[in-house]
Amino acid sequence: MARAGFKPLVLAGLAPGGLLTTTEEIDNYIGMPGTSGGHMAEIFLKHATDAGATIVYEEATRITAASPGFTVETSSENYDVPAVIFAAGANPKKLGVPGEELPGVSSCATCDGMFYSGDPVAVVGGGESAAEEALYLANLASSVDVFVRGAAWRATATAVAKLEEHPAVRIHMATVVDTILGEDEVTGVRLHDGSEVEVKGVFVAIGQTPNSSVAADHTLLYEDGFIEESTVPGFFVAGDVTNPSYRQVAIAVGDGAKAALDATTFLNLH
Numbered sequence: 001m002a003r004a005g006f007k008p009l010v011l012a013g014l015a016p017g018g019l020l021t022t023t024e025e026i027d028n029y030i031g032m033p034g035t036s037g038g039h040m041a042e043i044f045l046k047h048a049t050d051a052g053a054t055i056v057y058e059e060a061t062r063i064t065a066a067s068p069g070f071t072v073e074t075s076s077e078n079y080d081v082p083a084v085i086f087a088a089g090a091n092p093k094k095l096g097v098p099g100e101e102l103p104g105v106s107s108c109a110t111c112d113g114m115f116y117s118g119d120p121v122a123v124v125g126g127g128e129s130a131a132e133e134a135l136y137l138a139n140l141a142s143s144v145d146v147f148v149r150g151a152a153w154r155a156t157a158t159a160v161a162k163l164e165e166h167p168a169v170r171i172h173m174a175t176v177v178d179t180i181l182g183e184d185e186v187t188g189v190r191l192h193d194g195s196e197v198e199v200k201g202v203f204v205a206i207g208q209t210p211n212s213s214v215a216a217d218h219t220l221l222y223e224d225g226f227i228e229e230s231t232v233p234g235f236f237v238a239g240d241v242t243n244p245s246y247r248q249v250a251i252a253v254g255d256g257a258k259a260a261l262d263a264t265t266f267l268n269l270h
């Protein structure tokens, strides 16, 4: 947008980088295989500032429609802007059990599954995303133990049937993971009944919390809080906050590029 003659102000939250900084290695982004998330964030940030964007490390606490445009409030400032691109992301939900911070615990099979080719892994969760993650891993890992807390799946019958017939998959219904075991890396999981299962990776697939609350007045939200669409002219949305199914940098970047083009057209017409 800076190159289109505007002065983009980026409210980047309290720290730079977003979810990228939570992972050592980013894959599935063309041209930068195996780059660390922190390095990728630095490159993106430098590109944005070199192009003319101003970055401030503040969190939007409220966005209200003004005429014209919007007022974006943070704890220290009010910014009056003619348009907003909202891309606040979504945070993977955590189990809240000991060992969850160990290397080897992931919330993204598409991102990290490759690291466990030929190794035993566990998936924790009982919804559609857990079933999809388990199916994805079943083609890579030596075995996939799936731990479903409830007595019934919340995934589609088709996905469950595929899992049930896959020779690498073992499904454990009504089974709670109490602890993720390991000193420096994951070695297994301990279940509620005290038994242990040896695995090298644990994929936690119990959903995500979209950071959509400050956008609620200007968007239509799905039941789970993700943004279905913007309902206000001049308010654009992009990235993980819009969809739990396509959590990838390439998608967020593509969404962001579309939002920037739409915002540029909007600003040129108003």
Ligand SMILES: Cc1cc2nc3c(=O)[nH]c(=O)nc-3n(C[C@H](O)[C@H](O)[C@H](O)COP(=O)(O)OP(=O)(O)OC[C@H]3O[C@@H](n4cnc5c(N)ncnc54)[C@H](O)[C@@H]3O)c2cc1C
Residues within 6 Å of the ligand: 011, 012, 013, 014, 015, 016, 017, 018, 019, 020, 022, 023, 025, 026, 027, 028, 029, 058, 059, 060, 061, 087, 088, 089, 090, 092, 106, 107, 108, 110, 111, 112, 211, 214, 238, 239, 240, 241, 246, 247, 248, 249, 250, 252
């Ligand atoms: C462990 C892990 C590994 C991954 N590996 C890969 C991979 O290998 N390849 C790949 O393509 N993808 C990977 N991903 C997914 C990728 O990181 C995300 O899809 C991508 O970062 C989404 O970008 P985003 O900008 O939509 O959201 P985010 O990266 O979450 O950025 C959102 C930003 O908005 C800020 N924010 C939130 N609320 C506010 C507010 N109120 N005001 C101001 N700022 C706010 C946040 O602090 C954050 O900086 C991985 C994700 C995880 C968790």
